[in-house]
Amino acid sequence: MGAREDLLAIPDEVLRNGSIAQAVLVHMDFRETPKRWWGGFGDMQTGGHLWEGVGDLIAISEISTAYQVSAEAVTFTVAATPEMLALALAAKARVRDRAVTVYSQLFAVEDVALPEGGTVQRGQPIGSPMALFSGTMQRMPWSAEGPTSRTVQVEAEGLFFRRNxxxxxxxxxxxxxxxxxxxxxxxxxxxxxxxxxxxxx
Known part of the structure; x- marks a missing residue:
């Protein structure tokens, strides 16, 4: 089922009552240790996968959603955990040219009763994830200022980057x-x- 059909299958009572929010899901296909995460708290089961909630530990640069072929890059700023620092140091082997996909996922922010019976529970995903950006991961620059201030970035290029x-x-x-x-x-x-x-x- 495509994104349009998936949205049309959502009941109007759910779409029109103002109780829907949007979450960002990201799949980073690191070699040997792929990661699926979303920008909230707790795990989310949707699209046939379990997405780990990371809260505000990861930030994403602006993504253009214009209906055109785009080669714009996206940068992820992540918490400098020991795991991420290890990936940054081994970026050439485990990160470079590996796939990354950013999705948008609708979910309910309060319980919604359906007229035919049943309820959409608070926090329940609605529909399937819709892809916003697909590309490949490139460099993982990192910096450290003292023992407590460390940042790691993941630079990603769109699929049309340098296509010509x-x-x-x-x-x-x-x-x-x-x-x-x-x-x-x-x-x-x-x-x-x-x-x-x-x-x-």
């Missing part, structure tokens, strides 16, 4: 080696992102 670029058209170590075998000319490029200082002894 020629194959192996990036200035990266991977593309350079694909073009010229064992050429190591670009292997230190990541060191210079955001500034780099060389100390001579």
């Amino acid at each position: 670029m020629a194959p192996r058209g990036r200035w990266t170590d991977t593309d350079q080696r694909a073009r010229f075998g064992n050429d190591r000319g670009f292997e230190r490029i990541p060191l210079y992102v955001g500034g780099y200082e060389t100390r001579w002894r």
Whole structure:
């Protein structure tokens, strides 16, 4: 069932009484440890999956919902837990180019009685998750200011990012080696992102 049909199947009594809210669900397909979470508290069962509630531990940058082909990027700012720091340090192997999808999920904020009988319970998901953004995860930059202030970000590119670029058209170590075998000319490029200082002894 498509998103339109799914919405049409929701009873009018549920849609029109002002007791519906929207939640954001995210699936991050980390290698070996994929994660499904949503921006509320407690676990939510919907779309055939269990989504872990993370409250305000994760923030998402603005997502454009215009009806057009978009290559806009999305950035996730996450709590710097030991697990997320480990993923950031191993980002190239476990994160880079892995899929990420952001969904919108409707849910009831109060009990709603249906005319044919039954009740939509408070907190119950309504309909299926609707995709807002699909892309691939790229870098996981992190920063630390003292022992208590740490942030980790996950940068994600839309599916149409660089779609018109020629194959192996990036200035990266991977593309350079694909073009010229064992050429190591670009292997230190990541060191210079955001500034780099060389100390001579």
